[in-house]
Amino acid sequence: KIIKQLGQGAQAITYKVQDLSDGSIKVLKKYKLVLSDLRKIKDETKLLASKLDHPNIMKSYELICQDNDFAWQVNEFIDGDSLDVFIKKQFKTTRSYEEFFSLQDLYDDVIKISDDQEQKHRYQNFLRQKLKDKYNFKLSEITLIPGFKIGKVLRANQKYIAQKNFSGYMAVYDSNPPIIAEEQFSNTQYFKTVLHFMEQLIDVLIYIHSQNIVHCDLKPENIMITKTCQVKLIDFGAFVFKKACSMAGTLGFMAPEVRFQQQISQKADIWSLGAVFYLMLFGHFPFLQCTTFVELMNLQFAKGFFVPLDIFGENVDSRFGELIERIFTVNYQKRPCAKEVKDVFSKLNCKSVTVERLKCVKIAFIGAFNTGKTHIFNKMSQNSLEKEIQSVTRQYWLGEWIQVTFYETMQAERGNHEMYEILFGDIDLCYLVYNDLESFNQLQKHKELLESANKCCDTAYFLLWNGFPKRKRIQHEKIDVVEEIDWIERKADKILEKGLQHCLKEEFYKFDDTVVVKKK
Structure with missing residues (x-):
């Protein structure tokens, strides 16, 4: 039974529905098909229904095909917002970086230097000078939107994870919820919430990668946040097994090796994770979205240039800036894997050691x-x-x-x-x-x-x-x-x-x- 329409995209219409057999609420996604789409949807449904079993991954139950024109995918209903919507509700500033300077001036200033280290310094120092005080918002201006409560989700996850025993890497949640359930949270609690989201994303990537899968399109639109602050990863339509050579992903979250159509590995998801973390922290992309300036766009990808964190003022501990720096390593072979990111993140987030000992x-x-x-x-x-x-x-x-x-x-x-x-x-x-x-x-x-x-x-x-x-x-x-x-x-x-x-x-x-x- 259709309750209401939730959304409509280029390929599908999404409905909130009730399963009349048991009264449960689910999501029905209606696809208008071409043959290649049907293969992708079948692969995604099979993956989510049988291979992947994790509390931070949306479940898919079945796929109903109607001739070769339509397919109906029945999925878990997630009561919450996408991370993209969540971030936009936190940050009121929508002005793009490019409003304050000429992309050509930036490119000319950087390209005249041949040394990679000096180029990165030129790039970031140019942005510091042009963007100083433009994004230096106060922490008190950022609050967690009303309606999101932590509840007992951490305790529930911990029990589930202990039962599943995902190679020992998942059973790391603190039994005490780090956020107090209130209607509105303070600025500090907002950042605690971001770190809570990040921890869940790292854990789910460890699990996905342990199954020899690459998500290939990790971005805020493909991440749901429930009203209990639980992360749910959705849309595995671009996934590949272990390694592939085709280009997949979304510009702004795409790793350099994907951009230049080199071999895709699980490290591509790590780069995307860094971009998502940066966006959660500051409400802005880590890279200039200069899609019409191909030379500058390619230079950013090739050298790993990103907007310096200090233009945002004192909004995050510099330790997490170092984590972002490590994640944005251009050479994917030297980029940390999900387990290594977990180790560093746990240290920085004081999960495994105390502040006094670190x-x-x-x-x-x-x-x-x-x-x-x-x-x-x-x-x-x-x-x-x-x-x-x-x-x-x-x-x-x-x-x-x-x-x-x-x-x-x-x-x-x-x-x-x-x-x-x-x-x-x-x-x-x-x-x-x-x-x-x-x-x-x-x-x-x-x-x-x-x-x-x-x-x-x-x-x-x-x-x-x-x-x-x-x-x-x-x-x-x-x-x-x-x-x-x-x-x-x-x-x-x-x-x-x-x-x-x-x-x-x-x-x-x-x-x-x-x-x-x-x-x-």
Whole structure:
């Protein structure tokens, strides 16, 4: 029995219906068919009806075909809104980035530089200058819309997940609901809600990928949010098994390898997840939607450029910005998988460790040009630990407790001193590098520049001699540092260890020979 029409698209009309056999409410989707559509709909129905069984995935019950003209798909009824509608209700600002600058000016400013790192800096700094104060809304302006309550969905999910036992990766929900059921939530609770959505999306991707499936079209329109804040993934019409070579997805959420029609893997869903997370946090896309400017669009995809988070002000902890940075890794082979995203997200969201135990150490190398800082940067950040290479930084976790981030100088020492504030705004450990008397005499100036830009008042400075091993270290006036060290390549880990030990001397950590941090 048809209750009412819910929506109409180019391919189908959706109705809310009642199953007269048991009185249950369901959704009936009427498709007008061509033969290729019928094959896709049959595959999707079979997938949702028999292969996938998960609380965050919409159920499909049956497909009724009427000749070759129409098909009726019977699905689970989800009482809520799409994530797209949910986001639009939270954020009132609808102005696009492109209102405030010329796309051609941005492209011309970026393309004249050949270095990838400098290009990314140019791209993001251009946007910072043009968009400053345009999107810097206050948190108090964002509230969770009335009507959404957490209820007991987390406890129900936890019980269901424990029964299904999806490889142990699903049974991680907190038994205490993180959001209080109220008619309207505070700004902080809105972001807690976003993190709750993100956690569910990560979990459902882990499950889907464990079934050797790629969703291929993860976007807010294909994600439903129930009135109990439960995520429901819908529309598997573009799915593929494991790997494929055809282009699928939606521009704005599409991974670079999909855009350029390379091999599609499960990592494509991770890129889309990052775009969805960004949109949930800020209400805007992470990429310029310059569909008529193909060269700039392709440049964004090829280099992984995205709108810098800091144009939105203090609306999210910088830790989650680092997660977004990792997800938007262009090389899909270096992009984290769903399980790795889960590990990082849990740490950042303090699920597996407490705030007091989690530590982030930010490291910089400064000094005159041509003193070997990049060489040291490369050697020290390529020890026996697995690394995640990014355009401006390299970062990885030391054990379960410490995240280390190395900052490249971006040639700021060559007179571009305004970059110090951008690159070195919160440094915990700084190595002052020199290799002769002239470069030593410049260190004090660079140290003062960093100190003026640095928000961290407890930065530990180490003086690092990078001259030839057989050359006697130069005699120089004393400079205020923790310790002087000779750079010897084979002792890169030891030099890093000295700095980290000083930064963490008041903390409960110890080191082994490979600089893997362990809790005492």
